[in-house]
Amino acid sequence: MPRLHIKGRILQLLEERGPLWDYEVFExxxxxxxxxxxxxxxxxxxxxxxxxYSSGLTKSIEEKLDSAKSFxxxxxxxxxxxxxxxxxxxxxxxxxTRRRQEVMA
Amino acid sequence: xxTNGTSLQTARARYKETGVRWGFIWALWCAVLWGAWYVxxxxxxxxxxxxxxxxxxxxxxxxxxxxxxxxxxxxxxxMFVWMAVLGKVKDYGRTLGQSRNVSRWLxxxxxxxxxxxxxxxxxxxxxxxxxFGAVAALLYPIxxxxxxxxxxxxxxxxxxxxxxxxVVIGGVFIFTPGLLDEIxxxxxxEDAWLGYLGGIMSFVGWGIEGAIAGRALDVTDPDVALPxxxxxxxxxxxxxxxxxxxxxxxGDLYSLMxxxxxxxxxxxxxxxxxxxxxxxxxSWYKAFPLIGVGRGQAFADLYGFFALVWLTIFTLAAPAWxxxxxxxxxxxxxxxxxxxxxxxxxxxxxxxxRHEDEGPIxxxxxxxxxxxxxxx
Numbered sequence: 001m002p003r004l005h006i007k008g009r010i011l012q013l014l015e016e017r018g019p020l021w022d023y024e025v026f027e028x029x030x031x032x033x034x035x036x037x038x039x040x041x042x043x044x045x046x047x048x049x050x051x052x053y054s055s056g057l058t059k060s061i062e063e064k065l066d067s068a069k070s071f072x073x074x075x076x077x078x079x080x081x082x083x084x085x086x087x088x089x090x091x092x093x094x095x096x097t098r099r100r101q102e103v104m105a
Numbered sequence: 106x107x108t109n110g111t112s113l114q115t116a117r118a119r120y121k122e123t124g125v126r127w128g129f130i131w132a133l134w135c136a137v138l139w140g141a142w143y144v145x146x147x148x149x150x151x152x153x154x155x156x157x158x159x160x161x162x163x164x165x166x167x168x169x170x171x172x173x174x175x176x177x178x179x180x181x182x183x184m185f186v187w188m189a190v191l192g193k194v195k196d197y198g199r200t201l202g203q204s205r206n207v208s209r210w211l212x213x214x215x216x217x218x219x220x221x222x223x224x225x226x227x228x229x230x231x232x233x234x235x236x237f238g239a240v241a242a243l244l245y246p247i248x249x250x251x252x253x254x255x256x257x258x259x260x261x262x263x264x265x266x267x268x269x270x271x272v273v274i275g276g277v278f279i280f281t282p283g284l285l286d287e288i289x290x291x292x293x294x295e296d297a298w299l300g301y302l303g304g305i306m307s308f309v310g311w312g313i314e315g316a317i318a319g320r321a322l323d324v325t326d327p328d329v330a331l332p333x334x335x336x337x338x339x340x341x342x343x344x345x346x347x348x349x350x351x352x353x354x355x356g357d358l359y360s361l362m363x364x365x366x367x368x369x370x371x372x373x374x375x376x377x378x379x380x381x382x383x384x385x386x387x388s389w390y391k392a393f394p395l396i397g398v399g400r401g402q403a404f405a406d407l408y409g410f411f412a413l414v415w416l417t418i419f420t421l422a423a424p425a426w427x428x429x430x431x432x433x434x435x436x437x438x439x440x441x442x443x444x445x446x447x448x449x450x451x452x453x454x455x456x457x458x459r460h461e462d463e464g465p466i467x468x469x470x471x472x473x474x475x476x477x478x479x480x481x
Contacts, residue, residue, distance in 0.1 A: 002199070004203065007198075053124070094207070
């Protein structure tokens with residue numbers, strides 16, 4: 001069972017894998033967190049991503065419309081990337097895995 | 106599937122606007138419920154065992170403490186229902202487990218929000234009156250906006266500064282007439298200064314809590330963060346403050362609380378207080394990531410208006426003129442702060458160096474005034 005909270009893990013995924021589409025974030029989180037499934041959680045994770053975007057931790061680098069990726073409802077899809085501020089917040093809250101690797105190295 | 110550029114651009118603009126709009130909707134929802142909370146919050150003082158234990162200063166301090174603790178317990182209960190409905194109980198456990206770097210900010214915020222701000226509010230309600238208690242905390246956005254500026258560089262524009270100034274003028278109206286009466290010795294009671302102190306505790310405490318919460322909410326889910334903040338408040342009261350206080354006052358606090366929860370009407374008021382306050386608070390936390398702490402707090406200040414309206418309806422007593430005038434000025438100040446240009450709203454963090462080129466920011470955040478450097 002994953003120990004990190006979902007919002008923290010989303011930030012980690014963006015750090016580890018680089019820019020991700022919101023549906024990719026959903027697929028990755030759903031694979032790790034048992035309770036995350038279906039449209040309800042897809043929408044919930046989009047709200048989490050909207051928080052991160054509004055707070056300036058991420059920015060959008062690409063957008064598209066593809067209802068097949070959002071449970072048949074046409075929504076604007078975003079490809080999010082961590083900002084420098086987001087990386088810094090991750091370091092300050094111990095969520096960044098990069099820092100741990102650097103410390104160990 | 107439509108992928109032409111125009112519709113995409115429209116959709117993108119709409120998405121940004123939606124985020125901002127929801128931020129204000131949450132802040133408004135917070136204001137409505139916050140205002141409503143003063144009715145059950147104040148009614149509790151009229152129910153047994155609280156009504157008959159207020160004759161002495163010590164008695165009233167104990168009653169205010171007992172009500173604050175019960176309020177915290179019932180808010181937490183309401184929040185567990187909320188998390189269960191949303192399916193976020195597991196994430197609550199995970200976030201709580203990240204105590205070292207993540208949830209500790211929520212625990213820190215709870216110190217200022219609970220034993221300082223909420224207890225202060227109950228003192229203000231008890232010693233001066235509900236109308237004063239309600240409008241005194243209107244000053245909190247000043248504290249919150251300034252701390253958010255210092256700690257994490259939330260932008261304070263000239264316009265926001267003007268709004269803050271107007272809020273302060275509103276505060277002068279709210280506090281000065283009553284305080285002058287106290288100084289002249291013609292005030293409402295010999296211990297009324299405790300109520301004014303409580304009023305100051307409420308706005309300073311909530312201002313600090315908001316600023317700290319904004320920091321924690323960068324990396325946590327508001328629906329989970331708020332229950333953790335109330336878990337912390339419950340721990341502070343039940344495991345630390347009440348046991349220590351009981352060394353000095355005996356088992357009074359426990360018996361007051363127990364007699365309270367075994368009275369059906371008290372339970373009803375507590376349930377209403379827990380629901381209104383819990384959902385007001387969670388809306389407050391949900392607004393912060395979307396529109397920023399300063400703006401979220403300023404807009405939530407509309408609660409002062411709702412509180413005066415609710416209290417007038419339920420107590421059938423019109424608030425004194427200075428509360429209306431001061432309250433309206435404070436709310437006007439909040440509006441001046443919030444009606445900023447859209448482009449300012451879109452990026453709430455004007456972190457120096459964090460522009461298009463993603464320049465270096467470490468030096469900026471490593472400054473002495475940075476919250477992140479505390480306790481490291």
